[in-house]
Amino acid sequence: MTTPAVKPRILVYLLRRDVRLSDNPVFHSISLLTNKSNSESRKSSSAGIRDREDSVVPKNDTPCFTHLLPVYIFPAQQVEVSGFLSSPTEKSPYPPARSRVANLWRTGPHRARFIAEGAWDLKQRLEGLGCGSGLEVRVGMVEEVVEHILSYYAEQKDEEGNTKADVEAVWITSDEDPEAQQEEAAVKAIAHEKGVDFRAWNDEKYYVDDGDLPFNNINDLPNVYTTFRKSLEPLRKRPRQTLPTPDRLPPLPPNIPPQKAPFEIPTCVLKLKDALLSPLEADPSCGLPSPPRMPEGTETGHPFEGGESSALVRLSDLITNGLMTSYKATRNGMLGVDYSTKLSAYLAQGHLTARQIHWAMVDFEEGNGAGKGQAGYGKGESDGTAGVRFELLWRDYMRLCLRKFGDRFFHIDGIRDWANDPINNKNDIGNERHRPSRKCWRQIDKGCAIGDPAQTLDSFTRFRSGRTGVGLIDAANRELFLTGYTSNRARQNVASFLSSHLGIDWRLGAEWYEFLLIDYDVSSNWGNWQYVSGVGNDPRQGRIFNPVKQAFDYDPHGKYIKAWVPELRGVRTTKHNGAKQGEMDQQRLLGLFQAWKLSLWEKQALGLDGLDWVEHPLVQIQFSVNRGRGGESDGKMRGGGGVGWRGRGRGRGRGRDMRRLGNEEKAERLQSQDSGVNGF
Numbered sequence: 025m026t027t028p029a030v031k032p033r034i035l036v037y038l039l040r041r042d043v044r045l046s047d048n049p050v051f052h053s054i055s056l057l058t059n060k061s062n063s064e065s066r067k068s069s070s071a072g073i074r075d076r077e078d079s080v081v082p083k084n085d086t087p088c089f090t091h092l093l094p095v096y097i098f099p100a101q102q103v104e105v106s107g108f109l110s111s112p113t114e115k116s117p118y119p120p121a122r123s124r125v126a127n128l129w130r131t132g133p134h135r136a137r138f139i140a141e142g143a144w145d146l147k148q149r150l151e152g153l154g155c156g157s158g159l160e161v162r163v164g165m166v167e168e169v170v171e172h173i174l175s176y177y178a179e180q181k182d183e184e185g186n187t188k189a190d191v192e193a194v195w196i197t198s199d200e201d202p203e204a205q206q207e208e209a210a211v212k213a214i215a216h217e218k219g220v221d222f223r224a225w226n227d228e229k230y231y232v233d234d235g236d237l238p239f240n241n242i243n244d245l246p247n248v249y250t251t252f253r254k255s256l257e258p259l260r261k262r263p264r265q266t267l268p269t270p271d272r273l274p275p276l277p278p279n280i281p282p283q284k285a286p287f288e289i290p291t292c293v294l295k296l297k298d299a300l301l302s303p304l305e306a307d308p309s310c311g312l313p314s315p316p317r318m319p320e321g322t323e324t325g326h327p328f329e330g331g332e333s334s335a336l337v338r339l340s341d342l343i344t345n346g347l348m349t350s351y352k353a354t355r356n357g358m359l360g361v362d363y364s365t366k367l368s369a370y371l372a373q374g375h376l377t378a379r380q381i382h383w384a385m386v387d388f389e390e391g392n393g394a395g396k397g398q399a400g401y402g403k404g405e406s407d408g409t410a411g412v413r414f415e416l417l418w419r420d421y422m423r424l425c426l427r428k429f430g431d432r433f434f435h436i437d438g439i440r441d442w443a444n445d446p447i448n449n450k451n452d453i454g455n456e457r458h459r460p461s462r463k464c465w466r467q468i469d470k471g472c473a474i475g476d477p478a479q480t481l482d483s484f485t486r487f488r489s490g491r492t493g494v495g496l497i498d499a500a501n502r503e504l505f506l507t508g509y510t511s512n513r514a515r516q517n518v519a520s521f522l523s524s525h526l527g528i529d530w531r532l533g534a535e536w537y538e539f540l541l542i543d544y545d546v547s548s549n550w551g552n553w554q555y556v557s558g559v560g561n562d563p564r565q566g567r568i569f570n571p572v573k574q575a576f577d578y579d580p581h582g583k584y585i586k587a588w589v590p591e592l593r594g595v596r597t598t599k600h601n602g603a604k605q606g607e608m609d610q611q612r613l614l615g616l617f618q619a620w621k622l623s624l625w626e627k628q629a630l631g632l633d634g635l636d637w638v639e640h641p642l643v644q645i646q647f648s649v650n651r652g653r654g655g656e657s658d659g660k661m662r663g664g665g666g667v668g669w670r671g672r673g674r675g676r677g678r679g680r681d682m683r684r685l686g687n688e689e690k691a692e693r694l695q696s697q698d699s700g701v702n703g704f
């Protein structure tokens with residue numbers, strides 16, 4: 025048999041964090057090329073009013089491929105792939121996908137499930153185009169998978185010794201993550217070695233496209249977010265248009281290389297999830313002697329499935345129900361589904377883009393389309409929509425910081441240049457008077473500088489189990505463990521608690537989050553951990569969140585803590601006699617926020633006496649609430665942080681002299697004055 029007259033010419037597109045059909049520069053360009061070959065300059069019929077008209081493909085570019093092979097790879101160093109082994113007797117050639125410092129799984133069950141759903145959704149969307157398109161799922165090291173694909177096609181020959189199909193090019197979307205960049209370099213080298221064209225596309229996942237920044241050199245990125253933001257205001261004017269969603273793509277090649285042994289790829293999404301989850305389920309406690317259990321009656325705040333289809337539904341629900349308008353007022357919530365957008369996981373996996381969110385909000389603000397009748401509809405930018413844009417720019421900023429600082433994002437000393445920064449960047453970080461001293465951390469490995477590693481491991485284990493004895497921290501860590509999500513407010517408190525109160529190496533916390541978060545994003549996670557732990561680019565270093573005061577401010581009825589720490593549900597928090605019967609009793613709340621404060625009688629009545637985390641909390645935070653005529657009582661916070669604290673119960677003490685405020689409160693006050701929306 026000879027090679028057919030038209031030999032397949034294949035384009036391999038490796039999807040990573042761009043797992044969507046809409047607003048995807050690569051799919052868009054491929055569809056333009058395909059359509060050009062069929063009818064000159066035919067526009068995508070699904071182009072929306074907001075879609076950009078320009079092609080990202082040069083005009084003289086002619087289609088040089090007949091088939092498209094989109095491939096999603098679960099990378100073996102990040103995702104445990106032993107569940108894909110074709111038989112129980114096979115062994116994975118890869119080491120377990122565990123983290124460097126804490127030896128935790130790098131991708132836990134919540135995100136693994138979400139990613140699988142996302143890949144499957146894209147597969148179905150591509151198949152749904154009805155033009156023979158689809159998606160192949162693979163596991164392994166990305167460069168090995170690519171090598172296998174290219175070799176397969178090079179080795180498939182007809183009787184005359186000609187290849188049956190040629191791979192013309194390998195395309196990928198570039199990423200800021202150093203690990204992803206290494207992957208990209210390795211794939212490029214293999215492609216070149218095999219004589220195949222390689223192209224890394226620009227990442228168009230930013231809110232403000234990185235081609236539109238007011239500087240060319242990444243070293244000119246300001247070290248302070250506010251400076252960066254101001255250079256881009258008004259933020260509403262900045263994003264580029266979205267790209268049309270293709271309605272036609274080249275078909276899959278007639279022959280597709282199988283998954284390389286010893287693995288095999290499941291044929292349905294349920295089995296795909298099984299393969300990802302089975303190695304993790306073999307270790308359900310994740311090294312915790314008593315892992316948290318789902319409390320009865322409590323529901324996840326993140327009930328969403330992964331994938332572009334679900335992302336678009338969530339975005340549409342947010343718009344239709346007017347939730348973007350109320351965002352600023354609700355974003356510091358901790359309980360429920362709708363206090364914040366819950367779009368982070370979709371953004372992290374590239375199931376949705378920041379500019380899709382922006383343009384959906386613009387339509388709402390201009391009174392076009394969905395959301396009619398909701399507050400803010402047709403009334404221009406509101407505090408809420410501005411607040412969402414502000415946060416989306418934080419995400420851009422964290423990514424750009426990763427580009428600027430590279431591997432220092434993962435270094436124990438962080439991105440601060442401890443010796444020189446305050447002097448070199450006088451305007452940004454501070455001045456010589458504030459030259460910081462390098463932080464020392466408790467660690468879990470032998471030979472660490474301070475503390476007993478065994479004791480540190482014990483504290484870290486209790487922290488992860490939600491048994492520190494500090495209600496807000498325990499609720500947040502249990503929620504994270506059980507659902508893969510916890511609010512921004514909770515994350516700040518947790519990160520501050522681990523790094524400042526416990527003085528534990530912040531990277532352990534970042535890896536814990538990497539393992540569990542559904543929305544894990546390398547730049548947002550490591551950048552925020554650094555920021556809160558005092559080794560990042562927080563201009564007001566030394567801020568420490570007091571989790572008792574934060575509970576008074578953000579969980580004033582104790583509902584969040586009771587939802588996730590069911591042992592404390594019986595703690596009475598209201599006054600039970602007198603004229604104010606039924607009102608919240610702040611003294612009682614103190615016992616909910618730190619159970620060691622409960623009376624012996626109450627502990628016994630609730631079965632809490634003798635519990636280690638109740639009797640021996642990792643930290644005792646002295647915090648007094650206002651009694652009687654509004655007098656203040658001083659308190660001291662003991663434990664890792666060791667800063668003086670002047671607590672006054674609820675509220676932010678408006679009108680008080682700044683000199684009398686605690687560190688954290690000053691920082692919060694300054695931040696909210698500075699930023700309009702309290703990003704931190």
Ligand SMILES: Cc1cc2nc3c(=O)[nH]c(=O)nc-3n(C[C@H](O)[C@H](O)[C@H](O)COP(=O)(O)OP(=O)(O)OC[C@H]3O[C@@H](n4cnc5c(N)ncnc54)[C@H](O)[C@@H]3O)c2cc1C
Pocket residue numbers: 355364365366367368369371372412415416418419420422510511512513515516519537541543544545546548549550552553556703
């Ligand atoms: C210690 C710590 C770790 C974090 N790890 C991650 C992470 O791995 N992935 C992640 O996406 N976010 C992370 N964040 C930021 C933030 O907590 C989440 O983005 C947010 O809680 C997600 O919920 P949402 O989508 O409802 O956010 P919303 O409040 O609705 O915000 C809208 C979007 O803005 C972006 N955003 C909001 N706050 C931040 C921020 N502080 N930094 C960067 N982007 C932000 C997110 O993309 C978010 O989806 C972390 C924060 C802290 C303090």
